[in-house]
Every structure is written in C-alpha cells, then in structure tokens.
Amino acid sequence: MPHTAAERIAHFARHYGALFLLDALAWAIGILVALVLRFDFALGRIHWGWTLTVIGVTIVLQLIAGWLTWLYRNRYAIGSFDEVRAIVIDVTCVMVCAWVFAFLVGYGNGIPRSALVIAAPITFSLMGVARYIMRLANERQLKPGDEAEITLLYGCGYLGVETAKRLLTDAQSTSLPVGFIDDDPVKRHQEVRGVRVLGGLADLERIASETKATKLIVCIGDADAAMMRRVDVAAAASGLTVLVLPPLDRILQNVSSISEVRELSIEDIIGRHPVRLETESIASYLQGKRVLVTGAGGSIGSELCRQLVKFKPSELIMLDRDETALQESQLAISGHGLLDTNDVVLADIRDAEALKQIFLERKPEVVFHAAALKHLPMLEQYPDEAWKTNVLGTLNVLRAAQGAEVGTFVNISTDKAANPTSVLGHSKRVAEKLTAWMAEQTGQRYLSVRFGNVLGSRGSMLPTFRKLIAAGGPMTVTHPDVTRYFMTIPEACQLVVQAGGIGRPREVLILEMGEPVLILDVAKRMIAQSGKDIEIVFTGLRHGEKLHEELTGAGEGDERPFHPMISHAHVDTISPEVLNHEGWVARMNLTVAAEERVQ
Numbered sequence: 357m358p359h360t361a362a363e364r365i366a367h368f369a370r371h372y373g374a375l376f377l378l379d380a381l382a383w384a385i386g387i388l389v390a391l392v393l394r395f396d397f398a399l400g401r402i403h404w405g406w407t408l409t410v411i412g413v414t415i416v417l418q419l420i421a422g423w424l425t426w427l428y429r430n431r432y433a434i435g436s437f438d439e440v441r442a443i444v445i446d447v448t449c450v451m452v453c454a455w456v457f458a459f460l461v462g463y464g465n466g467i468p469r470s471a472l473v474i475a476a477p478i479t480f481s482l483m484g485v486a487r488y489i490m491r492l493a494n495e496r497q498l499k500p501g502d503e504a505e506i507t508l509l510y511g512c513g514y515l516g517v518e519t520a521k522r523l524l525t526d527a528q529s530t531s532l533p534v535g536f537i538d539d540d541p542v543k544r545h546q547e548v549r550g551v552r553v554l555g556g557l558a559d560l561e562r563i564a565s566e567t568k569a570t571k572l573i574v575c576i577g578d579a580d581a582a583m584m585r586r587v588d589v590a591a592a593a594s595g596l597t598v599l600v601l602p603p604l605d606r607i608l609q610n611v612s613s614i615s616e617v618r619e620l621s622i623e624d625i626i627g628r629h630p631v632r633l634e635t636e637s638i639a640s641y642l643q644g645k646r647v648l649v650t651g652a653g654g655s656i657g658s659e660l661c662r663q664l665v666k667f668k669p670s671e672l673i674m675l676d677r678d679e680t681a682l683q684e685s686q687l688a689i690s691g692h693g694l695l696d697t698n699d700v701v702l703a704d705i706r707d708a709e710a711l712k713q714i715f716l717e718r719k720p721e722v723v724f725h726a727a728a729l730k731h732l733p734m735l736e737q738y739p740d741e742a743w744k745t746n747v748l749g750t751l752n753v754l755r756a757a758q759g760a761e762v763g764t765f766v767n768i769s770t771d772k773a774a775n776p777t778s779v780l781g782h783s784k785r786v787a788e789k790l791t792a793w794m795a796e797q798t799g800q801r802y803l804s805v806r807f808g809n810v811l812g813s814r815g816s817m818l819p820t821f822r823k824l825i826a827a828g829g830p831m832t833v834t835h836p837d838v839t840r841y842f843m844t845i846p847e848a849c850q851l852v853v854q855a856g857g858i859g860r861p862r863e864v865l866i867l868e869m870g871e872p873v874l875i876l877d878v879a880k881r882m883i884a885q886s887g888k889d890i891e892i893v894f895t896g897l898r899h900g901e902k903l904h905e906e907l908t909g910a911g912e913g914d915e916r917p918f919h920p921m922i923s924h925a926h927v928d929t930i931s932p933e934v935l936n937h938e939g940w941v942a943r944m945n946l947t948v949a950a951e952e953r954v955q
C-alpha cells in the first residue's frame with residue numbers, strides 16, 4: 357500500500373491514469389459537442405478561453421467525484437453493471453457542480469446554461485463505451501487458447517450463461533464455447549458474449565458438424581437421468597463427448613468451479629436427483645439422540661452412518677456381525693479403525709439374547725435396521741437363511757427395540773417385497789409386516805422404507821459389470837428386456853433419514869424413482885465407455901426374478917402427504933404368534949434343490 361502523497365499519486369497514475377484521462381477526454385468531447393449543438397454548428401460563437409476553463413474545472417470535478425464514487429479505487433470490475441451505476445452518480449454530481457460554475461461564467465461569455473446538461477449524457481455514453489472496449493480487450497486476453505476444444509453448451513439458462521462467461525474468461529480452460537443448444541423456442545435468438553443459441557437437441561448433429569465441436573457440456577441444474585440418456589444418445593450420434601458440471605450447490609458454495617467438468621458417468625445415466633431433506637423435522641428427531649444402525653458395515657449401513665453423524669446424535673452405535681466391515685465404517689465415520697471404542701458393536705441379528713442385552717445396555721432411541729441378506733439368487737438356493745436373517749433376525753431387532761423403548765424404528769426393505777415372487781421378496785415382506793405389527797404394539801413410529809436397486813451397492817450389477825469388463829467379458833445380462841428402478845446410495849440413505857422424520861407408524865415409504873432403466877442399455881453404455889470389444893450373453897432370468905419390478909403391491913395405496921417424491925403405502929400386520937416357517941415356505945415356488953434344503 358502506498359503511504360506518502362507521492363507514492364499515492366504514482367499509484368493512482370499507474371492504475372487509474374489512463375482511465376481518468378479517458379474520462380477527462382469524454383468530458384472535453386461532451387462539452388464541445390454540447391456547445392456545437394447548442395450554437396447550431398456556428399463554431400465562431402464558441403468562446404475558447406472560457407470553454408477551456410469550464411472543461412478544466414469539469415475535469416478537476418471528475419477527478420474528485422471519480423474518487424468519491426470509487427471509480428478510481430478498485431471497487432468495480434471494469435465495464436460491470438455496478439460500475440455503470442457508479443458512473444451515473446459520478447456524471448450527475450460533476451454535471452451539477454460544473455453547471456453552477458458555467459452559470460457563474462454566464463451566457464454572455466459563450467457558456468449557455470444548457471451546455472452541461474447536454475454534455476452529461478454524451479460524456480456518460482463515451483465513458484461507458486470506453487470501459488466496455490477495455491473489458492472486451494481484457495476478456496480477449498483471458499480467452500482459452502487455440503488448443504482448447506470447440507464446445508457446445510446444452511442449456512442457455514443461468515447455469516449455461518455463467519458457464520459460457522466463465523469458460524470465455526479462463527485462459528487455462530480446455531473448452532471454448534461456440535454455441536448453445538436449447539430446446540426452448542423462446543431462447544432461439546439469445547446470445548451471450550458472442551455465443552449464440554444455435555438450435556435444439558434435435559439439431560445437434562447438424563450443429564456439431566457446422567461448428568466442428570467435439571464436446572457438449574450439460575448446463576442444466578436439474579437434468580434428470582432420462583434427460584441425460586437423451587443427451588447421451590444425441591451426442592453419441594453427433595460424435596460429441598458429453599460432460600457434466602459439478603453440482604450447482606458445490607459451485608455456489610465455491611467448493612467446485614464451473615470449469616471442473618467431468619465425463620458423464622453411468623450414475624448420471626441411471627441416477628437421479630437426491631430427494632431434498634426436510635432438515636428441520638429430521639434434525640429434531642436425531643439431534644442429541646442415541647442412534648443405532650444394524651448392518652452398519654454394509655454399503656447402505658455405512659453411508660447411512662456417514663449421513664447420520666451430520667445430525668449430531670449423542671451416540672451413533674454401529675452394529676454388524678462382520679468385524680472387518682465394521683472397521684471400514686469406523687474408519688470412515690470416527691476417523692480411526694482401532695475397534696476398541698463402543699461406537700462399534702459386534703453382534704448377529706440372529707442372536708436374540710445378545711441383541712436384547714445390547715439394546716438394554718445402550719438404550720438407543722432411534723434405530724435404523726439395515727442388516728439383511730440381499731442377494732436374490734442366493735436366497736432362492738438357501739431360503740432358510742432368508743428366514744433366519746430377514747424374518748427372525750428382524751423380529752429379534754424389533755423385540756430388542758421394544759424392550760429398550762425405542763421411539764423411532766426404520767426397517768429397510770426392498771421393492772421386491774411388493775407382490776413378491778422371490779424368497780428375498782417374501783422374507784422382506786414379512787419383515788415389513790412385523791415392523792407394522794410392532795408399530796401397533798408400541799404405538800411408536802415403527803415403519804419401513806422400500807428401496808429400488810441401489811446403484812453401486814456392494815455385489816450389485818454395476819460393480820459386477822465393471823469387474824466383468826475388466827476381465828475382458830463376456831458381459832452376462834439376464835434378459836434383453838429386464839428393467840430395474842435405480843437410486844444412488846446417498847439418495848437411498850437420505851430417504852431413510854427423511855422417513856424417520858415424516859413416516860407414520862405402520863407405513864411403508866417409497867421413493868419416486870422415475871422411469872425404470874433397461875439393464876441392457878447400461879451394459880452397452882459401459883462397454884462403449886470401456887472402449888473394449890466385449891460380448892454380451894443373455895443368461896436367462898434366474899429363479900424368482902421379475903422382468904420388471906413393482907413399487908407397491910396390490911391394495912397398498914400411494915399417498916404423498918408430505919413430500920411429492922415420497923409415497924406412503926400401507927401393509928398388513930403379522931403377529932409373531934402366527935409366523936409359521938412351513939406356511940411361509942409353502943407360499944413360495946421353490947426350486948427342487950431349495951425345497952430339499954429347507955428344514
């Protein structure tokens with residue numbers, strides 16, 4: 357920072373000298389033009405001595421006003437709207453003061469009273485134009501270099517406009533935007549910094565070939581998976597690579613910059629936008645409470661724990677029968693994997709007595725029950741395992757919760773429990789009914805949440821496909837027409853957390869998951885992304901598997917009282933007294949091998 361007067365003058369001259377000279381010139385031109393106009397181009401009527409004096413005084417006033425309105429003190433970006441506002445104030449002040457001086461000089465000396473009033477708008481325009489030219493010159497210097505790839509932007513809304521501006525002023529950027537794609541006919545003629553809307557998605561092929569673009573950045577904040585799929589198909593046909601922006605909230609929080617675009621992932625194609633949390637209702641039921649999660653070592657359980665800690669429970673008790681999985685969760689949540697603290701509890705939900713003790717000792721107030729056997733084909737082979745874990749295990753957890761007077765219990769279920777055709781589905785359906793029964797017994801908020809397929813969860817299709825591709829294939833797809841509903845792990849966990857806040861006793865909550873996704877499309881897309889030549893073999897639907905899942909069973913209802921994306925269904929209750937292993941087995945169409953195994 358300059359300290360002495362001489363340093364300050366030198367600093368001003370270096371940084372604002374040129375700008376001030378331009379402003380001074382603008383006033384000089386403004387006043388001269390005003391006089392010429394006022395005297396009807398009769399130059400002989402101009403009194404040069406007094407005119408130069410008025411110009412000199414006005415320039416001094418400009419220096420003072422420019423300083424006071426921060427035009428010469430680095431407050432405004434050159435050529436910005438904020439600066440324009442300051443210029444309006446500056447020019448008005450200078451005009452008023454200079455007008456007083458001109459009035460004193462008087463008409464008789466060749467300075468009409470209207471001269472300054474006519475000069476002000478001319479000067480204002482000149483100052484604005486000068487600044488705009490300076491801004492363009494600055495931006496030209498910041499434009500991405502020749503090596504940047506020619507890029508189209510999909511969406512000319514707020515995000516698209518901001519992206520265009522950012523990319524055009526980032527010399528390091530690898531993308532040079534040359535046009536917008538927007539399906540809204542109202543935006544057809546829009547232009548941002550020379551980048552115009554060139555057409556809609558239907559015109560992409562033509563636009564890509566005309567502009568020689570190689571990339572398409574999706575700049576739509578709430579683009580869902582269906583839209584991503586449409587864009588993906590159109591871009592593939594046009595030879596463009598699709599890129600997506602970091603999430604808007606991360607850009608707004610300045611965690612990510614707009615230039616951090618990344619390639620479209622499978623998750624973008626089949627994932628969707630997370631359900632927004634009703635944080636207020638949630639925070640109160642979790643904050644300061646003792647919260648227990650069964651299956652805390654699993655993909656859902658561990659992510660759930662990660663989200664739960666944000667709500668500041670007084671204790672988060674992670675229960676699992678798998679010690680290694682528990683260690684992973686502890687590492688992720690508690691920042692160490694020493695396993696010598698009581699946030700980790702080693703127990704099998706099949707062990708009723710152990711559960712009872714743990715619950716009485718730790719007195720959880722909220723329970724999330726995520727422990728289960730989940731592989732459909734495995735349970736088709738070993739139905740008794742589903743009975744022991746998913747049915748009796750759930751009953752054990754429910755009873756332990758009842759004994760410890762747990763007030764909120766969320767049982768994690770599956771869409772396979774809706775009109776079940778598999779052992780997995782049947783076992784989870786009974787678990788839902790037992791939960792509903794316990795809601796009646798306790799009068800507390802005991803409810804279930806039904807998931808679709810959770811993207812990327814351990815042992816599911818996505819990681820399996822990735823491994824098959826890595827191994828060189830072939831890719832095993834059960835059926836060319838098979839579809840599934842998908843949700844991401846964070847989305848699934850948010851639903852669970854939200855369910856504990858808005859669900860009512862006995863209910864089953866189901867997330868609106870959009871359109872089901874064709875598994876074959878995912879397989880093809882993943883192969884295409886891998887760049888490998890991998891064969892797809894159709895292996896046939898496995899025993900108990902449905903071609904298309906359903907979200908609600910017959911007569912369960914679909915109300916959405918609190919959240920447009922969450923439906924509340926009702927299941928019947930079943931009391932443990934009438935739970936009957938034989939009857940349960942008899943309901944299912946087991947394979948011969950499985951029948952033989954049933955005890």
Ligand SMILES: Cc1cn([C@H]2C[C@H](O)[C@@H](COP(=O)(O)OP(=O)(O)O[C@H]3O[C@H](CO)[C@@H](O)[C@H](O)[C@H]3O)O2)c(=O)[nH]c1=O
Pocket residue numbers: 729730731732769770771772807808809810815816817818820821832833834835838839840875905
């Ligand atoms: C592993 C694999 C899967 N698939 C198909 C079968 C399914 O239609 C689809 C998804 O398979 P998975 O990820 O194993 O999911 P799926 O059998 O539907 O069951 C999952 O999703 C359910 C929710 O619907 C959960 O309740 C289950 O616990 C979970 O395992 O992909 C293939 O075509 N080839 C494969 O290699």
